[in-house]
Amino acid sequence: MTAAPRIVEVGGGVPYRIAIGPGLLADGAALAGHVRGRHVLLVSDSTVAPLYVATVREALHAARPDLLVGTFVLPAGESSKTLANFGAAIEAMATLGATRDACIFALGGGVVGDLAGFAAACWMRGVDCVQLPTTLLSMVDSSVGGKTAVDIAQGKNLVGAFHPPRAVFADTSTLRTLPARELRAGLAEVIKYGALGDPGLFHWLEAERERLLAGDEAALAQAIASSCEHKAAIVERDPLERGERALLNLGHTFGHAIETEQGYGSPHNANLNHGEAVAVGMVLAARLSAGLGIAEAADADRLASLLGAYGLPTTLPSGLTPAALLARMRLDKKNLAGRLRLVLWRGIGRAEVVPDVDESAVLAVLSG
Incomplete structure (x- = not known):
């Protein structure tokens, strides 16, 4: 039997929980519990998507068969954290027909988390975002705290917003595939x-x-x-x-x-x-x-x-x-x-x- 995940509570004006443990990406009931509406956009990258998108999608559908789940995949790497790809993520929300109770799931490292969180902050002036970090760096840093942004030629993270996540699930099983x-x-x-x-x-x-x-x-x-x-x-x-x-x-x-x-x-x-x-x-x-x-x-x-x-x-x-x-x-x-x-x-x-x-x-x- 899998041990219960460790929980870290983040308080303040927008409280949320960080769950830490193995197998969390397959826990459809826990993931879907943070989706208020019917629209979900899974944002990932070309390295992580082949490994885990199917797991998350199937888990969500098992818990909520009514969900409309779209996918938006970035090329892997910091060079993808651009205004152009932010715009493409917004277009993906529009194509999905996402309403104000939609939720974006950020499945990947810091690049995915930052860009997906920024898209969530801006779509219809703000929808929910659930962070699913798959790298150690994103688990300990970028997925927590609600900083979202993209880079421009003049510097990193110069365009962004504060947008706390609805929840964070740090699935430590994903670290087994981490280089x-x-x-x-x-x-x-x-x-x-x-x-x-x-x-x-x-x-x-x-x-x-x-x-x-x-x-x-x-x-x-x-x-x-x-x-x-x-x-x-x-x-x-x-x-x-x-x-x-x-x-x-x-x-x-x-x-x-x-x-x-x-x-x-x-x-x-x-x-x-x-x-x-x-x-x-x-x-x-x-x-x-x-x-x-x-x-x-x-x-x-x-x-x-x-x-x-x-x-x-x-x-x-x-x-x-x-x-x-x-x-x-x-x-x-x-x-x-x-x-x-x-x-x-x-x-x-x-x-x-x-x-x-x-x-x-x-x-x-x-x-x-």
Whole structure:
């Protein structure tokens, strides 16, 4: 008999539940319980759809034979998170005849979750969205908190909306088919939670590296639950990122600049993917903190050592110029009045938002 899933409650003005455990994509009664009307659009990508769309569709129809279920499949990869594909998802809702009680199911990683959530936020000024993350990174980060967006040439996630999901189902069975590189990318975001606010989690990640990298389901479920609990608590207090929630972006200002400058990575090219870029970004933020005299260099070394032990990059890729990266960072959504506002730290577990960061110090770190 399958054990009951772990549940993480997200409170605040729009409360919802995160269920974590194996076999959740086949639980039609649980999935269909969040569909208020008759129209469902399954949004997925070309990697995930062949693996799981049929399972979800059959589960929904078994529980609710009256449902009209459409499918919209994106090419896999960050380069698909565009306004054009957002428009195509909206067209798919129109073709389905979706009404205001429709529901979009986001079945995939962060790209699918972000784009599908944004489509749900905009169709008829907002319909329900259920997140079905299938990568570790999306389970611990992008599926939780209601941030939805697409990318444009000038930067990541610059066009979007806050739209909390109706529910999140993190089916850990899907991690069995996850490539090792994608597993490591997700673990970068787990490490982020320890680095920004939980030294105990950081120490646990140092101790449990072998189990996590081997894909041990119990260890991964614990990592997912801990990450979601941290994010849920912060999101509940600051749903629209007007203060504390910005801490969740530790490493992301540097990381997004790297991704944008490289042209967005995919599972099949040498460019850094999101988790890898965030890993480099966290080390740069830690080294900048040391350079500004607010943290010890030894803490930055410990962070770099842990990320490296998980097979993650810790230095800038070749071919990126400091001036170009700084120009990308100036477009970051956290900046105020044209001044850099970065998430830095005072050591492991003590992140903070630092306003008006000196650009020359940032350039020095980017220059190595």
